[in-house]
Amino acid sequence: MDKWEARFRTSPRYLRMFPPRSPPRISHVNATLIGLPRQWCSLIVQLQSGHIGLNAHLHRIQRSPTPNCDSCTATGNSKPETVNHFLFECPTYRKERHLMKQKLGRGADSLAHLLLGKKDTLRELIKFTGRTGRLKATFGEFCLD
Incomplete structure (x- = not known):
């Protein structure tokens, strides 16, 4: 384990991204992202860390x-717009969520499965995000085959 990985493992963000049950190795996460467009990688990492253009984070940084x-x-019905709310709870994206669940099955109900899954899972997550249009101002249009 190099110096950076050791430091990262002791940070509070590490526990948020990788709950104590079964933390994947950082090299596994990096390997999953290899070959994906930079725009997609950026979105996935921001969703993992919670540092994304959703109101809960934007409010925290006074934006x-x-x-x-x-x-x-x-x-x-006021609820904080967190990553969890965006992916699983917001009624506005019910249709988009249903389409994602059709492709992923029960895996679509697990934050860890969505954010740390295989490339096919990440592709469906990107499609979901693109269909919602919620992060279009930050990431633009997603080019989905």
């Missing part, structure tokens, strides 16, 4: 007046 999901707030 959004509220941490709540705009869609849910408009319907009178």
Whole structure:
């Protein structure tokens, strides 16, 4: 284990990205991302770390007046727009989530499976994100074959 990996393993972000049950080796995560477009890798790493253009993070860095999901707030149900909310809970993306679940099965209900999965799983996650259009301002259009 090199110096950087040892330092990273002691950081709070490591525990958020890799819960204590079965942390994958960093080399495994890097190997999964090899060959994917840079835009996709950036999205996946930002989803893993929680440092992404969703209101919970933007509010934390003082770029959004509220941490709540705009869609849910408009319907009178204020919930923080976290990665978990975006991927699993927000009713606005119910249709997109259903399409992803059709392809991935039960794996679509697991954050670890989605963010640390194989390339096919990551591809479906990218498709989901592209279909929602929620992160279009940050990442632009996703080129999906």
